[in-house]
Amino acid sequence: MDARIVEWLNAGVGKFAPWDAFMEAVMSDYLAPVTGSLVLLALWFYGAGEQERYRNQLVTVMGAMSVGFANLGVSLVNNHYFRLRPFDVLDVQPLFYQPTDSSFPANTASVGFAIATAVFLRHRKLGGALYALAFLCSFGRVYAAVHYPTDIVAGAAIGGAAVLLSWTLVRVLGFIPRIVLGAARSFHLT
Amino acid sequence: MLNGFASEYLLFVFLSTLGAVQFTAARAGLSGLLFLRQWPRATQWLAASLILGAYLWFFFWSGPRNVPDTGDGLEGNTQAVLFAIGAAAAVAATFIASSIVNYAWGAAAQADEPGQPPPPEGLGRLSRTTFARAFAARVRGLTREGR
Numbered sequence: 567m568d569a570r571i572v573e574w575l576n577a578g579v580g581k582f583a584p585w586d587a588f589m590e591a592v593m594s595d596y597l598a599p600v601t602g603s604l605v606l607l608a609l610w611f612y613g614a615g616e617q618e619r620y621r622n623q624l625v626t627v628m629g630a631m632s633v634g635f636a637n638l639g640v641s642l643v644n645n646h647y648f649r650l651r652p653f654d655v656l657d658v659q660p661l662f663y664q665p666t667d668s669s670f671p672a673n674t675a676s677v678g679f680a681i682a683t684a685v686f687l688r689h690r691k692l693g694g695a696l697y698a699l700a701f702l703c704s705f706g707r708v709y710a711a712v713h714y715p716t717d718i719v720a721g722a723a724i725g726g727a728a729v730l731l732s733w734t735l736v737r738v739l740g741f742i743p744r745i746v747l748g749a750a751r752s753f754h755l756t
Numbered sequence: 757m758l759n760g761f762a763s764e765y766l767l768f769v770f771l772s773t774l775g776a777v778q779f780t781a782a783r784a785g786l787s788g789l790l791f792l793r794q795w796p797r798a799t800q801w802l803a804a805s806l807i808l809g810a811y812l813w814f815f816f817w818s819g820p821r822n823v824p825d826t827g828d829g830l831e832g833n834t835q836a837v838l839f840a841i842g843a844a845a846a847v848a849a850t851f852i853a854s855s856i857v858n859y860a861w862g863a864a865a866q867a868d869e870p871g872q873p874p875p876p877e878g879l880g881r882l883s884r885t886t887f888a889r890a891f892a893a894r895v896r897g898l899t900r901e902g903r
Contacts, residue, residue: 754887
């Protein structure tokens with residue numbers, strides 16, 4: 567089933583050059599992570615008052631922690647399980663360079679969905695836009711036969727779990743960000 | 757030494773962060789961080805154009821971007837470190853440049869006038885003065901407390 571979806575989507579490669587160019591841009595290693603990180607950084611400065619800004623800054627902290635946990639989760643799985651990429655085993659047309667690391671789970675999906683989820687908890691529209699970007703990036707990677715759909719689902723699940731872990735830590739150890747952000751506030755950095 | 761790809765990525769992060777900070781500061785009313793303080797609306801348009809321009813330049817005009825990290829491409833950790841450097845440089849540049857551009861306004865706005873509410877704390881203070889002046893005032897306050 568996984569392989570069939572990849573083959574079915576990949577059959578569209580080369581049929582409409584502008585679409586392929588768009589897919590190449592959205593599935594790049596840089597678009598989703600940089601956009602997500604820029605949103606997290608912008609939230610640091612955003613807010614009508616001190617309270618709102620503080621809550622946004624907690625989203626930035628939680629988002630950054632989530633990216634770290636998501637990368638850790640992917641590395642842990644990679645240490646115990648290796649899956650060949652679709653382009654290694656299927657007769658498909660390449661649209662992307664051929665990574666040599668494990669296909670499962672998708673690291674870009676884990677990071678993209680982690681940032682989107684962290685932002686979505688507080689800003690529905692902005693988080694929704696980041697979800698759309700993470701989805702497009704993930705779709706592009708299946709279209710280009712770089713990942714199987716299950717790699718994406720696993721990556722997104724790891725991203726979601728990373729946010730849950732960060733959210734729990736921020737709630738349980740909330741005094742740490744309060745102290746750090748409070749100290750930075752006295753120097754007008756938060 | 758950074759290769760061409762890494763320097764272009766660093767420049768992309770720097771420019772888009774500069775735009776993102778200007779856009780957000782204009783929306784949040786942090787006038788002390790703006791390069792064009794009198795025109796917050798125009799700042800939002802210019803900042804959005806700067807972000808869009810940086811994206812178009814990096815992804816479509818400055819060379820192929822889907823490059824493996826065994827070649828010129830950036831490995832995940834390097835990418836994260838370069839993002840941190842580029843973003844920190846852009847925030848620092850914003851703090852410094854906006855403090856210089858708004859030097860005179862910062863001095864006038866910082867003076868506490870009778871009848872006015874007390875100046876807000878944290879980043880909120882930058883709606884009334886520049887970062888350099890707010891930071892210097894804080895350091896002076898700490899020095900006084902220390903005596």
